[in-house]
Amino acid sequence: MLSLHTLANLIVTSFLLAPPTTALPLWPNNTTPAAVPTACSSPTSNPTAEIAPACQSFYPTSYRIMNSRYPTWDQTPLHGNQDFVMLLRQRADTFQVATQVQFDGLGDVAPPNSSSTCRLQFQLPAKDMQTVLGPAPVVDVYQVEREAGSPASWSTYEPALAASSNGSVSAPRLFGSINGSLAAQETAWNQSVGLVDVGATFCNATLTWQMAMAIDGGDEVNYWDFIGVDPPFNPVQGFRVITGC
Numbered sequence: 001m002l003s004l005h006t007l008a009n010l011i012v013t014s015f016l017l018a019p020p021t022t023a024l025p026l027w028p029n030n031t032t033p034a035a036v037p038t039a040c041s042s043p044t045s046n047p048t049a050e051i052a053p054a055c056q057s058f059y060p061t062s063y064r065i066m067n068s069r070y071p072t073w074d075q076t077p078l079h080g081n082q083d084f085v086m087l088l089r090q091r092a093d094t095f096q097v098a099t100q101v102q103f104d105g106l107g108d109v110a111p112p113n114s115s116s117t118c119r120l121q122f123q124l125p126a127k128d129m130q131t132v133l134g135p136a137p138v139v140d141v142y143q144v145e146r147e148a149g150s151p152a153s154w155s156t157y158e159p160a161l162a163a164s165s166n167g168s169v170s171a172p173r174l175f176g177s178i179n180g181s182l183a184a185q186e187t188a189w190n191q192s193v194g195l196v197d198v199g200a201t202f203c204n205a206t207l208t209w210q211m212a213m214a215i216d217g218g219d220e221v222n223y224w225d226f227i228g229v230d231p232p233f234n235p236v237q238g239f240r241v242i243t244g245c
């Protein structure tokens with residue numbers, strides 16, 4: 001059986017109208033950052049940043065893949081997965097892939113009209129759990145309002161909804177960005193143990209973010225996927241919400 005990762009790579013390589021001009025390896029050997037700990041080489045079982053004892057952390061209840069080529073598709077193992085992030089953008093005439101990350105069950109820390117602050121954080125994945133390609137794999141993150149468990153496909157991707165609504169849906173405010181380039185990841189590992197603080201918002205029983213590549217890749221594809229983002233996967237990586245500290 002194909003793993004999600006293999007499946008994703010097949011989809012990317014088979015559907016792109018204009019393939020990358022150069023065959024990009026998963027992680028070019030000569031640019032691999034030496035400082036990035038992996039699940040195998042890490043000195044401790046958990047190299048991720050320490051969470052202060054006062055903090056409560058929450059992990060996503062769902063990850064949803066949103067593909068512009070299949071605007072209403074929410075069904076396949078890839079699109080309806082619980083454990084996989086995929087972001088892809090090349091040119092205006094090629095398809096895009098975005099991802100929705102939803103957290104549910106924060107009701108205990110977020111009573112109605114709560115004024116408590118929730119922070120969205122991103123723990124960079126280990127290098128052998130991700131594929132990064134393209135000249136500018138920078139991810140824009142938008143907070144959206146969605147019911148827990150509601151369908152998620154390109155037709156519910158908020159920037160696309162706004163673009164096709166002719167003004168009746170306003171474009172979402174940019175919540176934060178994550179620079180996935182290898183150099184930026186290395187800097188984040190050096191400076192903050194690979195932890196990226198994406199942004200802060202008011203806590204709520206359900207919190208939802210959608211994300212996609214910020215710009216076109218041109219002749220190449222701006223692309224980032226990663227797996228192993230679902231606890232109890234260890235070390236914990238990917239998105240989390242923290243509050244109370």
Ligand SMILES: *[C@@H]1O[C@H](CO)[C@@H](O)[C@H](O)[C@H]1NC(C)=O
Pocket residue numbers: 025028029
């Ligand atoms: C990277 O190293 C592996 C193992 O040594 C080799 O199989 C692969 O071809 C190399 N890739 C590049 C892009 O040099």
Ligand SMILES: *[C@@H]1O[C@H](CO)[C@@H](O)[C@H](O)[C@H]1NC(C)=O
Pocket residue numbers: 112113
């Ligand atoms: C929350 O705020 C809304 C709007 O200000 C108000 O109508 C509602 O009664 C508030 N709910 C609670 C539980 O305080």
Ligand SMILES: *[C@@H]1O[C@H](CO)[C@@H](O)[C@H](O)[C@H]1NC(C)=O
Pocket residue numbers: 144145146147148204205206207208
């Ligand atoms: C807050 O959570 C409620 C209950 O799950 C949900 O209906 C609402 O859309 C959420 N609001 C935001 C801003 O995410």
Ligand SMILES: *[C@@H]1O[C@H](CO)[C@@H](O)[C@H](O)[C@H]1NC(C)=O
Pocket residue numbers: 166
């Ligand atoms: C969008 O709105 C403008 C101004 O209201 C209108 O002229 C135009 O026909 C609309 N386009 C579509 C596709 O609805």
Ligand SMILES: *[C@@H]1O[C@H](CO)[C@@H](O)[C@H](O)[C@H]1NC(C)=O
Pocket residue numbers: 138179180181183184187
């Ligand atoms: C992303 O990081 C790379 C490497 O540090 C940098 O050259 C580039 O300007 C950054 N892009 C953005 C949009 O911040």
Ligand SMILES: *[C@@H]1O[C@H](CO)[C@@H](O)[C@H](O)[C@H]1NC(C)=O
Pocket residue numbers: 035183186187190
């Ligand atoms: C990260 O730290 C290593 C080891 O100190 C250093 O060699 C490398 O240049 C640093 N890279 C960045 C982008 O800060």
